Amino acid sequence: xxxxxxxxxxxxxxxxxxxxxxxxxxxxxxxxxxxxxxxxxxxxxxxxxxxxxxxxxxxxxxxxxxxxxxxxxxxxxxxxxxxxxxxxxxxxxxxxxxxxxxxxxxxxxxxxxxxxxxxxxxxxxxxxxxxxxxxxxxxxxxxxxxxxxxxxxxxxxxxxxxxxxxxxxxxxxxxxxxxxxxxxxxxxxxxxxxxxxxxxxxxxxxxxxxxxxxxxxxxxxxxxxxxxxxxxxxxxxxxxxxxxxxxxxxxxxxxxxxxxxxxxxxxxxxxxxxxxxxxxxxxxxxxxxxxxxxxxxxxxxxxxxxxxxxxxx
Amino acid sequence: xxxxxxxxxxxxxxxxxxxxxxxxxxxxxxxxxxxxxxxxxxxxxxxxxxxxxxxxxxxxxxxxxxxxxxxxxxxxxxxxxxxxxxxxxxxxxxxxxxxxxxxxxxxxxxxxxxxxxxxxxxxxxxxxxxxxxxxxxxxxxxxxxxxxxxxxxxxxxxxxxxxxxxxxxxxxxxxxxxxxxxxxxxxxxxxxxxxxxxxxxxxxxxxxxxxxxxxxxxxxxxxxxxxxxxxxxxxxxxxxxxxxxxxxxxxxxx
Ligand SMILES: [Fe+2]
Ligand SMILES: [Fe+2]
Ligand SMILES: [Fe+2]
Numbered sequence: 001x002x003x004x005x006x007x008x009x010x011x012x013x014x015x016x017x018x019x020x021x022x023x024x025x026x027x028x029x030x031x032x033x034x035x036x037x038x039x040x041x042x043x044x045x046x047x048x049x050x051x052x053x054x055x056x057x058x059x060x061x062x063x064x065x066x067x068x069x070x071x072x073x074x075x076x077x078x079x080x081x082x083x084x085x086x087x088x089x090x091x092x093x094x095x096x097x098x099x100x101x102x103x104x105x106x107x108x109x110x111x112x113x114x115x116x117x118x119x120x121x122x123x124x125x126x127x128x129x130x131x132x133x134x135x136x137x138x139x140x141x142x143x144x145x146x147x148x149x150x151x152x153x154x155x156x157x158x159x160x161x162x163x164x165x166x167x168x169x170x171x172x173x174x175x176x177x178x179x180x181x182x183x184x185x186x187x188x189x190x191x192x193x194x195x196x197x198x199x200x201x202x203x204x205x206x207x208x209x210x211x212x213x214x215x216x217x218x219x220x221x222x223x224x225x226x227x228x229x230x231x232x233x234x235x236x237x238x239x240x241x242x243x244x245x246x247x248x249x250x251x252x253x254x255x256x257x258x259x260x261x262x263x264x265x266x267x268x269x270x271x272x273x274x275x276x277x278x279x280x281x282x283x284x285x286x287x288x289x290x291x292x293x294x295x296x297x298x299x300x301x302x303x304x305x306x307x308x309x310x311x312x313x
Numbered sequence: 314x315x316x317x318x319x320x321x322x323x324x325x326x327x328x329x330x331x332x333x334x335x336x337x338x339x340x341x342x343x344x345x346x347x348x349x350x351x352x353x354x355x356x357x358x359x360x361x362x363x364x365x366x367x368x369x370x371x372x373x374x375x376x377x378x379x380x381x382x383x384x385x386x387x388x389x390x391x392x393x394x395x396x397x398x399x400x401x402x403x404x405x406x407x408x409x410x411x412x413x414x415x416x417x418x419x420x421x422x423x424x425x426x427x428x429x430x431x432x433x434x435x436x437x438x439x440x441x442x443x444x445x446x447x448x449x450x451x452x453x454x455x456x457x458x459x460x461x462x463x464x465x466x467x468x469x470x471x472x473x474x475x476x477x478x479x480x481x482x483x484x485x486x487x488x489x490x491x492x493x494x495x496x497x498x499x500x501x502x503x504x505x506x507x508x509x510x511x512x513x514x515x516x517x518x519x520x521x522x523x524x525x526x527x528x529x530x531x532x533x534x535x536x537x538x539x540x541x542x543x544x545x546x547x548x549x550x551x552x553x554x555x556x557x558x559x560x561x562x563x564x565x566x567x
Binding site (some may be wrong): 015047048051054055056057058059060061062063064067068071073075077078079081083116139142150166170171172174176177282286289290291293294295296300303 | 338341342344345347348349350353354357358360361363364365367368371382384385388389406409410414463465466467469470473510554555557558559562565566567
């Protein structure tokens with residue numbers, strides 16, 4: 001190892017943060033760009049399935065709450081793009097990678113939001129699963145990412161509470177509303193478990209990420225936390241648990257659970273979800289339609305600057 | 314409060330609530346469709362202000378009506394024929410230039426109207442206006458900046474923006490119309506006599522359009538009817554979408 005590598009590994013082992021100006025192995029940088037940009041893209045693409053319900057929110061209070069939440073996600077995306085840019089890549093390059101399919105976003109957003117209940121289920125389960133992951137990432141080795149997670153987690157917990165509260169209102173409502181809540185839980189529970197990624201034994205990026213402390217806990221450990229915390233929440237809602245095999249294991253101190261349908265997981269990731277094409281096309285269409293607006297800003301600023309230069313001369 | 318004034322006040326706050334919710338809804342349609350992420354956030358904030366304002370007006374309407382109706386009954390349980398918003402607010406979002414020009418017209422209207430409304434003898438109305446004045450400062454700065462940049466940007470942005478100005482101008486005349494209800498409230502120091510505000514509005518908007526190298530249209534046409542429930546075809550579709558969940562589950566809590 002070179003002295004640079006030694007120094008880098010010493011910092012990692014001492015739990016010191018790596019900062020943008022520090023030397024880092026190229027593979028570490030690449031790994032971070034992949035993970036952070038995927039996270040940023042997830043925030044941005046995630047605006048679509050929830051945005052799908054802003055115009056149909058059933059009360060003005062819910063409309064405001066949902067609109068604010070989607071705004072927050074846009075803010076998270078922005079913040080994470082900036083954090084990723086500290087690794088020497090531009091936002092334009094990141095967006096191009098999203099639109100070409102080279103970069104990924106959380107596959108959960110390839111599932112459709114079909115009812116108002118899905119808005120509650122996403123806040124509760126999807127933001128909930130994200131928090132479990134992101135709390136762990138607060139200790140990630142890259143400084144800007146770690147600080148981003150600390151900031152973002154506060155808002156995510158707020159989203160989770162609001163989502164749960166929306167679902168609670170349905171669960172305590174009319175029989176149709178309760179049915180709506182159950183249906184949303186049934187459709188989003190398993191995909192939420194899949195958000196933690198494949199089993200540790202199958203995960204392509206896990207080992208190196210753990211060694212570099214980009215990841216701090218394994219997929220399966222994080223998933224177990226989420227499974228455990230969700231059981232009592234489902235009980236309070238008075239809904240049926242979608243996993244019929246869920247059972248407390250006294251010895252392990254955790255819930256045992258049924259196996260995830262990994263065929264579905266890979267199938268959706270590989271393009272067979274209801275919304276894969278729709279999400280990317282929506283992003284491309286909005287971006288393309290915005291071209292003339294961005295061009296106008298550039299032209300306007302150039303004119304102003306030219307005028308300024310003329311006045312100075 | 315005399316019965317006639319109370320009734321007129323109820324009608325008035327419903328009108329102001331309708332203006333706010335309809336425009337807020339239209340802006341919210343931009344979420345995830347903006348030209349860049351920062352703009353998605355900024356414009357979404359404007360939508361939040363308008364919907365928040367609508368809630369204040371409607372909850373006051375519920376208080377005045379005192380017949381068991383709640384904040385949500387006004388926006389969700391009335392048809393387009395019962396809505397009383399200005400037509401300008403209900404026009405579809407169109408392209409980005411169309412939305413920003415509409416926004417400028419609406420923000421400039423708020424900027425001349427709210428400083429009068431804040432003097433209302435009705436304390437609740439005055440309080441809503443006071444809050445809205447602060448928001449409007451930011452809104453107007455934003456829509457003004459957009460119209461300047463789009464008008465004086467590229468040839469394409471100029472063309473789109475001038476078209477939007479021309480297409481929307483005829484809907485701005487009714488912003489300054491008065492009827493018996495509003496006259497009664499103006500005479501009693503509760504409402505605003507908007508007929509006196511057109512010159513100020515026209516001056517403000519003309520200055521911005523001219524700086525943006527755009528042409529201020531002649532007053533050659535005018536469409537009216539929002540305050541009497543005679544709407545464009547757009548509002549029905551908007552409400553169909555907005556009300557579908559609420560109306561599909563009568564009497565439910567959310
Ligand atoms: Fe997130
Ligand atoms: Fe987020
Ligand atoms: Fe969130």
